[in-house]
Amino acid sequence: MHIALDAMGGDHGPEELIAGALLAAQQADVHVSLVGDEVLLQSHLETAAPDSHIASRIHIVHSSQVVEMKDNPVDAIRRKKDSSIMVAFGLVAAGNADAVVSAGNSGATLAAAVRKLGRIKGVSRPGIASFFPTQKQPVVIMDIGANVECRPQHLVQFAVMASAFSRLHGTERPRVGLLTIGEESGKGNHLVKETYDLLNACSLNFIGNVEGRDVYKGDVDVIVCDGFVGNICLKISEGLVDSATQMLRDEIVRSWRYKLGYLLAKPAFRAFKRRVDYSEYGGAPLLGVDGTGIVCHGKSNAVTIKNAILEAAKMVKKNVNQEILNGIAAESAVVQLEV
Amino acid sequence: MHIALDAMGGDHGPEELIAGALLAAQQADVHVSLVGDEVLLQSHLETAAPDSHIASRIHIVHSSQVVEMKDNPVDAIRRKKDSSIMVAFGLVAAGNADAVVSAGNSGATLAAAVRKLGRIKGVSRPGIASFFPTQKQPVVIMDIGANVECRPQHLVQFAVMASAFSRLHGTERPRVGLLTIGEESGKGNHLVKETYDLLNACSLNFIGNVEGRDVYKGDVDVIVCDGFVGNICLKISEGLVDSATQMLRDEIVRSWRYKLGYLLAKPAFRAFKRRVDYSEYGGAPLLGVDGTGIVCHGKSNAVTIKNAILEAAKMVKKNVNQEILNGIAAESAVVQLEV
Known part of the structure; x- marks a missing residue:
């Protein structure tokens, strides 16, 4: 299981996010790719000094841009193609990660997910x-x-x-x-x-x-x-x-x-x-996207991030999207009754 | 100052409402007309046994019907013309009271107010x-x-x-x-x-x-x-x-x-x-009605009812409706800009 974490989102900066990733990797058999400024993330990761067993599960994927909280979501993902959130969902699209967790701009997270992964059929x-x-x-x-x-x-x-x-x-x-x-x-x-x-x-x-x-x-x-x-x-x-x-x-x-x-x-x-x-x-959770993503509150602490990473892993493992696909298909006749 | 109180509204029954009316009459120079079942209200009023000074400020006005909480407002005031809330606003329309207080069905209270008193010009x-x-x-x-x-x-x-x-x-x-x-x-x-x-x-x-x-x-x-x-x-x-x-x-x-x-x-x-x-x-407060009315929560106690009666008296005395009339007139050009 491999989760891409938007390491540039959130009000508390990368430290708290990295701490959350380390907690998750400690608690479960999960790999986390920290997506963001490589130099910055590397230095924070060194400060956090995880033991080698945990460190082997944490990876860094570079991205050069950041979507800010105040950015217009649709605009931002169009302009900032190398933003951490776009790169994170790109990892999922390329099969290099199973899900994304972000504490950044929630509208942009959903927009990036839809752009990179599309919608579940019928949604x-x-x-x-x-x-x-x-x-x-x-x-x-x-x-x-x-x-x-x-x-x-x-x-x-x-x-x-x-x-x-x-x-x-x-x-x-x-x-x-x-x-x-x-x-x-x-x-x-x-x-x-x-x-x-x-x-x-x-x-x-x-x-x-x-x-x-x-x-x-x-x-x-x-x-x-x-x-x-x-x-x-x-x-x-x-x-x-x-x-x-x-x-x-x-x-x-x-x-x-x-x-x-x-x-x-x-x-x-x-x-x-x-x-x-x-x-x-x-x-x-983002629901209806053909992939898995979770948005956290901007002020999330390490425990919230850890919980979100484990939740994302659970959503992938239990294949909640298959359930959604079946459910949407089952109600398609009803939806067409709309006046 | 004369306030008509819908004495049949509210979850706690007439006792609590009458207690509120007595508190108001004690605290300020205000008359209260209890509107509802005369026999019922008379017996509750006797039990409450206000001293003669206060008692002289409390009046009973009979009405034979009650709008229930679950009633559809517009329907109810059309069918129940002798309901306590309709009779209460009738007192204001006839110049026999200055305002209405009710802890009953809020939609019906507004509907009765508009029916009996109309809207402020321009609202x-x-x-x-x-x-x-x-x-x-x-x-x-x-x-x-x-x-x-x-x-x-x-x-x-x-x-x-x-x-x-x-x-x-x-x-x-x-x-x-x-x-x-x-x-x-x-x-x-x-x-x-x-x-x-x-x-x-x-x-x-x-x-x-x-x-x-x-x-x-x-x-x-x-x-x-x-x-x-x-x-x-x-x-x-x-x-x-x-x-x-x-x-x-x-x-x-x-x-x-x-x-x-x-x-x-x-x-x-x-x-x-x-x-x-x-x-x-x-x-x-009901705002925009050409008269004064206040709706209280169904579970209001005597103190809330007292406060509402005094608030209604204040709204009448300070003529808040004149302010509304002027304000609406002042913004009439802006309102017409609506797309």
Whole structure:
């Protein structure tokens, strides 16, 4: 198993990414190609000083350009053909790697994947899925930002792809919910109303509409929505957790008694934080691409990167794309019912 | 000042609503008409046994029907002409009350308001706004669910109306943000991109795009979005707070040490909860209706109802609708620029 890691993406620079690659190579039988500036990566790798057994599994592949977070994705991959993300997917296209992990610009990662590897047959719009923590097991939400304008058939295909990804994680018959603003079938915007009928007609385990307040309950395994709504759900949740943490901290520092109480209960807070922390999950998979790629949050640490590398290896090994191909074919008649 | 309270709405039944009315009448020079089943309300009022001074400010107005939470709003107000919410707005239309407060079906409350009172001149789509707590002062978000399909001109008018409401609460020149999925002007769906240009052309204090993660930071006073997105933001936030609270509780009960720590720090948690609790805010105002109405959460307690009654009185006294009328007129040329 060979994973190409975009070693130039992410907010923390190559050190953290390389540390993640080393952790992965330590934990599993996996080779990692670090893609980026050779001199820079070589020097960081020497500083990290892995033992020879691990070092033999880490390779460096040079690329001269970097796609920045602020770059327009489609533009960037057209202009920067030798960027780390393009070179990484090039390795997969050439059969020299099995999958790509990147903590860089997520739009550019998806665009590069589609450019180099194409789409799975029958998939209209590849997208990005993500686990959200809940009170029970995590829920997969798709799309979280790649497709801002969607048609009903796209949402049905997201449901097929996210269900395949959910099965990969052991859910036998994932319950699929449609994100909207009321529980009844008639509630929502045009997109949701039309999608409801299609999901009802297909063979997935569609359980109906779910509201925003249901997302974190854990009574559904897959939630579909367009990428505009999905991205806002993701970002508002991250922002709320950050702000609430800050506000709680403001209150606790007001008195020694509160601080002492917090210290006593700290392990409980730590355990709670682990449960809700995205970094425990293995990043966000690109689904619908004819190959395997995972995007991580820009601020991912070494553990997140390690988890993402192992997740990518799992997706390849279990051949989730074959499941997606079969699922898309199975629902192709339903998708054509779109008004 | 005379407020009509829909005494049949809300999850807790008339007791909680009547308690809220009594608190309001105690705290301010305000009369409250309880609208609903006369016999039922009379018996609850007798149980509450307010002193004669307060009792003289509480009136009962009979209505024979109730709009249920699950009712379709437009349908319900057409069929249930003698429902408490229709009778309440009828009191305002007849000049027998100044405003309405309801913890019932929010869609039906808006529909009844528009039916009985009409729209403010120039307003295309009345909607519902709401305060969201942030790290700094609260932010007003509009629309939070009344208008699921919007055009750019509607969002511009939401910005005008929510700015007037924000000024009512002391913000001199409210900073207006457009909710989307990237900071740059080119990011978002068609609706957002077109709205961006209109907001840029109008005289509001438009500061550009805001992302989901910025909502709770408090660096903006007004955020506009369509009602589908706004409702999901509201509900996912409520759900996340509920689920996170539950998950934290699960961790804390694991050990006596954690429980002791929690007890010591409890006042800090209480203060935090007050800061983020919607019940401290005075409900969600209907904006764009030619009259005054406030919708409260179904699970509102007496304090929320009291706050909503006082908020409604403030909106009437400060004539926020005149501000909206002027604002809408001032931006009418911009709204017509819509592609």
